[in-house]
Amino acid sequence: MSNNRKIGILGEDIAVEHLKSKGYRILERNYRSKIGEIDIIAFKNNILVFIEVKTRSNTNFGFPYEAVNKRKFHKILQTSLIYIKQKGYKGYQIRYDIIEVFLSNNRKINHIENVFCL
Numbered sequence: 001m002s003n004n005r006k007i008g009i010l011g012e013d014i015a016v017e018h019l020k021s022k023g024y025r026i027l028e029r030n031y032r033s034k035i036g037e038i039d040i041i042a043f044k045n046n047i048l049v050f051i052e053v054k055t056r057s058n059t060n061f062g063f064p065y066e067a068v069n070k071r072k073f074h075k076i077l078q079t080s081l082i083y084i085k086q087k088g089y090k091g092y093q094i095r096y097d098i099i100e101v102f103l104s105n106n107r108k109i110n111h112i113e114n115v116f117c118l
Contacts, residue, residue, distance in 0.1 A: 011055025011101035036075030055101040064100040
């Protein structure tokens, strides 16, 4: 397993613990479709939340959220629609979030809610 993948898994683990502490119910981790992958799918207050986690050891190459470009969001959106249809979650409010995990800053977490507007 590559070092980047290990860092990614650690960041997702930290994000899951953060979400649980805020009352989210985790439905899926690393949900994959033929189009793409969603790191975390959670549920809170009747809202289905699709979460992209970006983990960094430093900000030498920018902030983690900056890695989620229009192309990446399109894949997340298409994958979320497949998930909703597959699992029968039609009719629920949906939201797209990004969680930034900074490993070098005492594992600081920045949860950006409703980051994508449709």
